[in-house]
Amino acid sequence: MKCSQVDKLLNDYLDGNLSPVQKMDFNMHIRQCKTCRYNIEQYKTLLQQLRDIPAPSPRYGFEKRVFSFLGSTTSNSKRSFRISHLLVTGLGTAITAGLAMWLVLTPATIIPNKSVEKITIQLVPEQTKNINLVFHSPHDFPGATLKLELTDGIELARYPGKKLLQWNTTIKKGANRLNLPLVSRDYRGGKLLAHIIRDGKTRTFSIDVITSRPASQLNTLETLSMNSFQEKQNV
């Protein structure tokens, strides 16, 4: 068996789907070929790591929540269920985030130019933090544009590398929740600007991001930077 054939049969081997004869040939090759053996060891390690990812359990009360609509059969009561369900979801996300911003948009305040609301949040690099921007509006505002601008160093977990995002949307009557899974890639910090644009006028919300190290890593990181400094001096 050649390396190219080993590569072709690799997944069947890893999944245990080779015939006894194929398996024998396969094993004979990897005993002789160091490169293929090394490659397969890496695949085996990868598959083991994937299998070892813990199986997440639902949060307390999950079954009760998902079956909560069963008690009602009319469309109205199902609708009530959906609304309360949205409420629970919105609240739950905000609580998990540990931070929520409640901003009031009234017909008078949505329009003014150069109106900027400023907020500062703290992130630990590479740890996603869900930020909820909640816009209260007394009326529906169709045809609005939502634009997000991010500086280098921060991004939204669902849109890696994107620095400018834009959607045409309707700001609905009531609370409009915008979930932003923010992640900082380094220690520089950054800024996120959320613009709501309607009829050529803009309202901007500015979120300053500062970054910090998790307390558990402080000593380790400081030691590492000290070591690299000493090494440079020695050179």
Place this chain on the structure above:
Amino acid sequence: MREMQPYLKTMYRAALRLTNNEHDAEDIIQDFLIKLYEKKVEIKSLDNPSTWMLRGVYNQYIDHLRKSKRNPIDLADSHNEKSLDELSNGQPDPHVITVQHSELRRLQQALNELPEDHRVLIIFHDIEGYTLAELEKVLGIPLGTLKSRLHRARKSLKNSLFMEPFIEPRRDTG
């Protein structure tokens, strides 16, 4: 509808692995159950309930993904007014704590960086253990395509996790 109970945790686990978000996972399961309830589906009459339900959860996830791309603003309840202090007392999510383990975090990150069709296949096949024959029905994709996709997905994941600083040595046989 109570006959769904034995499958709930498996469905939730699949939804959570797909969304990486507990609330979205619960939404998906709930929406899926509402559909079953409205269509009066009888679980007993299904040939392979677990595969059938995984397909339902996956389709619901695709719906969810489309909606979230189309409009990033969700409608919350207008009476949902809580002070900042009330909202900031949440406990860390246990799932989040678990993935903070560094090796696991690297793996999770590499997995999340895969193209969506590759990520889904790794989740269902390598993590959840569904066979490719089962996934042919779940995802509605021919077996041959799944096999070549799995090959590419595993290779990308391996390369991003075991990145070599040097060029791979020449193969000594073949």
